[in-house]
Amino acid sequence: MHIPDGFVDGKTAVAAGVLSTIGLGVAVRRVRREISPRRMPLLGLAAAFLFAAQLVNFPVAGGTSGHLLGSVLVAALLGPSAAVVVVATVLIVQCLLFADGGLSALGSNLFDMGILSTAGGYLVYRTLVRRLRGLRGQIAAIAFAGWFSVVLASVGCAGQLAWSGTVALTTGLPVMAALHMLIGLGEGLISALVFLAIHRVRPELTAALPSAGPGKAAASTWEYGLCAALGIALFVAPMASPWPDGLARVASRLGFADKAAAPLVPAVAAHYHLPGVHSATIATALAGGLGTIIVFVLALVLGRILVPTPPATRDSSC
Amino acid sequence: MKPAVVVRDLRYRYHDGTEALRGVSFQIGGGECVGLVGPNGSGKSTLLLHLNGLLPEQPADDACVLIAGEPITRANLAAVRRQVGLVFQDPDDQLFCPTVAEDVAFGPQQLGAKGQDLAARVERALALVGLAGYGPRAIHHLSHGAKRRACLAGVLACEPSLLVLDEPTSDLDPRGRRELKQLLQGIPATKLIASHDLEWIVGLCSRVIVLDGGVVVADGLATEVLDDEQLMLAHGLERPHVLRHHHPH
Amino acid sequence: MLKDWVGHQHGRRDGLIQRAPAGLKLAVAMAIIGSTVAAPGRGQPGLFFVGAAVLALVAVAARISPGFLVRRLLLLSPFVAGVILANALQPDFRARALVLTGRSALCLSTLIVLSSTTPFSQVLLVLRRAHVPALLITTLTLMHRYLFVLAEEEQRMRRARASRTLVATRRLHWRVLGTVVGHLFLRASERAERIYDAMCARGWQ
Numbered sequence: 001m002h003i004p005d006g007f008v009d010g011k012t013a014v015a016a017g018v019l020s021t022i023g024l025g026v027a028v029r030r031v032r033r034e035i036s037p038r039r040m041p042l043l044g045l046a047a048a049f050l051f052a053a054q055l056v057n058f059p060v061a062g063g064t065s066g067h068l069l070g071s072v073l074v075a076a077l078l079g080p081s082a083a084v085v086v087v088a089t090v091l092i093v094q095c096l097l098f099a100d101g102g103l104s105a106l107g108s109n110l111f112d113m114g115i116l117s118t119a120g121g122y123l124v125y126r127t128l129v130r131r132l133r134g135l136r137g138q139i140a141a142i143a144f145a146g147w148f149s150v151v152l153a154s155v156g157c158a159g160q161l162a163w164s165g166t167v168a169l170t171t172g173l174p175v176m177a178a179l180h181m182l183i184g185l186g187e188g189l190i191s192a193l194v195f196l197a198i199h200r201v202r203p204e205l206t207a208a209l210p211s212a213g214p215g216k217a218a219a220s221t222w223e224y225g226l227c228a229a230l231g232i233a234l235f236v237a238p239m240a241s242p243w244p245d246g247l248a249r250v251a252s253r254l255g256f257a258d259k260a261a262a263p264l265v266p267a268v269a270a271h272y273h274l275p276g277v278h279s280a281t282i283a284t285a286l287a288g289g290l291g292t293i294i295v296f297v298l299a300l301v302l303g304r305i306l307v308p309t310p311p312a313t314r315d316s317s318c
Numbered sequence: 319m320k321p322a323v324v325v326r327d328l329r330y331r332y333h334d335g336t337e338a339l340r341g342v343s344f345q346i347g348g349g350e351c352v353g354l355v356g357p358n359g360s361g362k363s364t365l366l367l368h369l370n371g372l373l374p375e376q377p378a379d380d381a382c383v384l385i386a387g388e389p390i391t392r393a394n395l396a397a398v399r400r401q402v403g404l405v406f407q408d409p410d411d412q413l414f415c416p417t418v419a420e421d422v423a424f425g426p427q428q429l430g431a432k433g434q435d436l437a438a439r440v441e442r443a444l445a446l447v448g449l450a451g452y453g454p455r456a457i458h459h460l461s462h463g464a465k466r467r468a469c470l471a472g473v474l475a476c477e478p479s480l481l482v483l484d485e486p487t488s489d490l491d492p493r494g495r496r497e498l499k500q501l502l503q504g505i506p507a508t509k510l511i512a513s514h515d516l517e518w519i520v521g522l523c524s525r526v527i528v529l530d531g532g533v534v535v536a537d538g539l540a541t542e543v544l545d546d547e548q549l550m551l552a553h554g555l556e557r558p559h560v561l562r563h564h565h566p567h
Numbered sequence: 568m569l570k571d572w573v574g575h576q577h578g579r580r581d582g583l584i585q586r587a588p589a590g591l592k593l594a595v596a597m598a599i600i601g602s603t604v605a606a607p608g609r610g611q612p613g614l615f616f617v618g619a620a621v622l623a624l625v626a627v628a629a630r631i632s633p634g635f636l637v638r639r640l641l642l643l644s645p646f647v648a649g650v651i652l653a654n655a656l657q658p659d660f661r662a663r664a665l666v667l668t669g670r671s672a673l674c675l676s677t678l679i680v681l682s683s684t685t686p687f688s689q690v691l692l693v694l695r696r697a698h699v700p701a702l703l704i705t706t707l708t709l710m711h712r713y714l715f716v717l718a719e720e721e722q723r724m725r726r727a728r729a730s731r732t733l734v735a736t737r738r739l740h741w742r743v744l745g746t747v748v749g750h751l752f753l754r755a756s757e758r759a760e761r762i763y764d765a766m767c768a769r770g771w772q
Contacts, residue, residue: 004643005674006667007650010605028700041414041766042759043702044709045717049755051710052717053748056725058741068748077752089706097687097711099639099678102671103597104604166667167653175653193742197749205756372764396770404768410716411758412765416688416708428770456686458715476769 002094002109003157005102009164016160017107020088023115023227027084034079043082046074047089054090058190066186069153071113072121072146073191076138077198077205080122088114112156115227121149132303135199138206139192140303146191147184147295154180174284181291188299196306320387321345322480322508323369328382330364330373338364340532346508348479353523353540354512357554360529362512363407366484369510370402371395385480400429403478403507407485409465418444418460418468419453425476443475447501463494467501474505481507487515516558520544528553585629589689590696596681600674615669622676629684639679643671687711713758721751 008016031043050070057065075083091109094100101109128141158176162169199206323346330339338361346352356362367373368383371390381389390398406412415421422440423431431439444450447467452460460468466486473481481502487495495515499522502509513519519526519540526543528536530553536543544550545561599618606614626636651664691711695704724747 004646004671005600005604005678006671007646008604010601013604024703025700028702031702038763039759040702040705041709041762042756043706045713045755045759045762046752047706047710048713048717049752051714052721052751055718056721056744056748058744085703085706089703089710092707093687093710093714095678096690097682099675099682102674103600103678104674161650167650171653189741190745190748193745194749194752197746198752201750201753202756205753367764370768372767396772399768399770406761406765406768408761410713411761412768414709414712414762414765416691416712420688424766424771425769428772456688457712472769 002091002101003105003112003160005104007102007164007166008105008108008160009166010104012160012164013104013107015107015163016111019227019230020107020110020115023084023119024088024110026227027081027088030081031079031085034081039078042078043085044089046078046082046086047093050074050086050090051093053194058186060186066183066190068190068194069113069117069146069150069187070191071118072125072142072149072187073194075118075122076125076142076145076191076195080119083118083122084114087118108157108160112153112160116156117149117153119227120152121145124148132300134307136303136307138199138303139196139306140299142195143188143192143302144296144299145188147181147188147299148292150184150187151177151180177288181288181295185295185298188295189302192299192302192306319348322348322350322386323510324384324387325365325368326382326384328365328368330361330368337532339368342529342532342534344527344534344537346480346510348508349506350525351502351509351523352511353519353526354510354529355514355516355519355526355544355555356529360553361532362529363484365529366404366482366510366512369480369482370404371398372404400476401478402480402482403473403476405469405473405481405483405486407488409462409469412469412472413457413465416456417453418449418455418457418471421457421468422453422472422475425472429476439475443471446474446505447471448497462489463491466490466494466498470501479507481505481509483509483511483513485513486511487513487518516544516555517560520558520560528555530554585684587684589685590693592681592685593690593693596677599677603670603673606670615673618673619669619676622673622680626676626680629680631680631683636676636679640672640675643668643675647671709762713755717751717755720754721747724750 035043050068053068053070056068058067059065071083071087074086078086088110091101091106091114095103095106095109122145125141125145128144129138132138132140154176155173158167158169158172161167161172195206323344325342325344328339328342329337331337342361342365354362354365364373368390369385371377371383377390377392377395381391383390385398385401388394388398413421415424419440422443423436426436426439440453441450444452447470449464449467449471452464452468457465457468470483470486483502486498490498495518499518502511502522509523511519511523523540525538526536526540527534528543528549535553536546536549541561544555544558547557550556599622603615603618626633647664647668650667651660654660654663688708688711691704691707694707695701725744728743728747
């Protein structure tokens with residue numbers, strides 16, 4: 001998932017670098033307010049933990065295996081600002097120590113996985129945790145938010161690749177999003193399992209985070225949200241025209257400009273069409289939306305599977 | 319001459335309610351070398367954490383622990399930690415800097431040492447523990463024995479008057495244990511050492527305190543206390559072999 | 568992969584490159600990568616070969632095993648393949664593929680040479696002088712100090728679990744792995760508390 005050097009061009013690297021510096025700066029300032037001095041070493045240890053946890057192979061089929069990204073997990077355990085710092089630390093060490101992820105692409109990686117994935121995922125987690133009750137609700141929330149964070153990171157990545165001219169958005173976005181909607185299932189499941197394991201031993205660590213006051217917590221989330229939205233606007237929106245340039249010309253020449261054009265869209269994105277829908281963008285969005293709803297339902301089901309009886313009626317010594 | 323440590327009826331309860339210490343009292347005079355022994359779960363480590371104010375989490379006004387005659391309060395925590403050097407059980411928990419020199423320098427730096435003075439203190443401490451020249455080495459490349467020495471150096475660099483060690487010989491090979499004993503014998507500070515290694519304690523400490531179930535069950539000469547077979551067995555310990563062939567009379 | 572790197576860094580031999588100041592090495596690496604990435608369009612193939620030759624010389628001087636370098640470069644292939652596939656319909660895709668491969672290989676090699684010859688603690692010193700916030704430096708320092716410790720802990724826990732896993736269902740396996748990772752976090756959390764105590768014991772405020 002870590003973009004190597006050479007895939008992201010100069011202007012994108014600089015833009016992403018600026019955005020992630022801002023986001024990281026916000027996080028560093030906020031952490032001092034969110035975390036007591038006693039827990040400062042936990043940031044470094046959580047980063048080491050995340051690194052070690054990312055190495056664990058969760059076998060899928062054949063030789064493939066899933067891995068944890070963990071940004072939402074850490075955010076649920078330590079808070080969004082701490083999570084941004086932790087994930088950023090992991091990415092920096094991976095780049096400088098293990099050459100995993102390019103140096104010029106560090107800004108992009110930091111933005112996608114550190115800011116976008118963490119902040120976006122946490123926003124979803126917090127929203128869901130408020131609506132869904134109990135441990136089941138928390139599990140469902142973290143599973144869905146984990147899935148969402150992976151998809152969000154891939155969207156950012158696709159946007160940056162498109163802005164760099166490496167891969168056109170019409171190809172990159174559907175492929176990346178589809179692939180990561182699948183990968184994200186693993187992330188959601190693993191995050192939920194780990195969260196549950198922690199809860200069984202030290203439930204106080206997994207208590208839904210007490211906000212410093214609804215105003216303050218909301219403020220920090222919206223700061224990140226703004227940063228993330230800016231990034232999306234910058235990288236994805238301008239590119240999200242429904243037609244690649246060449247095809248647009250062909251389409252207008254042949255008078256197809258206002259009609260369905262399933263066979264003209266690159267084969268890769270063709271499967272995103274639902275029968276009877278007439279625009280590539282809407283079809284993609286609908287397919288994405290449908291996928292999201294399905295995953296949300298799956299997350300709720302997961303909550304029920306992993307937490308068979310509500311804790312109140314269960315023997316608490318377990 | 320004020321005793322180095324006075325502990326008066328010390329009590330402590332964990333978060334889940336279990337009592338770790340149920341009224342511990344003892345005194346240690348300046349220059350003594352005292353061993354703290356007891357079965358697992360007796361509260362040894364918890365007791366040691368009280369000696370430099372890490373426990374209780376909120377320093378109480380009626381302090382049960384006096385260091386050099388002064389009770390430990392919130393106001394003098396920093397001063398207490400200057401006087402009491404605590405070496406923890408797991409070297410990896412307290413060697414948190416990248417290189418040996420940086421870690422040993424951590425304490426003196428807090429105390430304001432800088433530049434040449436700091437470097438000199440680091441070198442002295444490293445030489446004391448036999449790690450001269452190890453300054454630039456990375457911590458995670460050190461052997462276990464070297465890590466333990468580095469921990470000791472880091473504490474000695476602060477020049478404490480009271481040295482407290484928690485299980486210093488666990489995971490050490492026989493040579494490492496011998497060398498550590500010689501090292502400690504050369505340090506003039508008052509010493510309190512918690513250990514399971516009774517043979518080692520007998521050779522090093524003149525006095526022994528036995529802790530069990532959060533209370534002091536014995537306090538006296540090492541050769542007498544550790545030689546009491548019934549006492550030892552009753553508290554999950556045993557008579558060290560070296561005493562079985564030793565006839566004090 | 569981690570073992571590969573640990574061995575590689577353990578065996579870091581002293582040499583001219585190793586002794587060069589970290590700031591200089593970092594600056595040179597950034598210059599190489601920056602100019603490679605910023606080079607327009609097709610770029611200058613001549614410059615590329617010069618850069619590759621310089622890098623090869625440095626790698627030899629730093630005594631980096633060529634096998635290691637090649638193995639790491641091969642890890643780039645899925646990304647390169649993906650981009651090539653995505654652009655297969657473009658008119659000039661062969662040239663673009665070549666450029667992409669060349670650039671990313673050169674940059675990755677630069678990064679590998681940099682990380683193989685520069686101890687991370689020196690990199691941190693450079694970052695500190697560059698006014699990176701202290702909180703981030705501390706977090707980076709602690710992470711670097713403990714990542715090997717935790718990776719080993721994870722391995723030990725996994726082996727212990729595996730020794731008592733008598734039924735090989737995937738569902739059980741995922742649960743077990745989830746528990747191992749969860750306990751790894753708990754250990755990290757408790758270790759962090761002990762580190763805080765150790766820091767306070769030596770006067771940290």
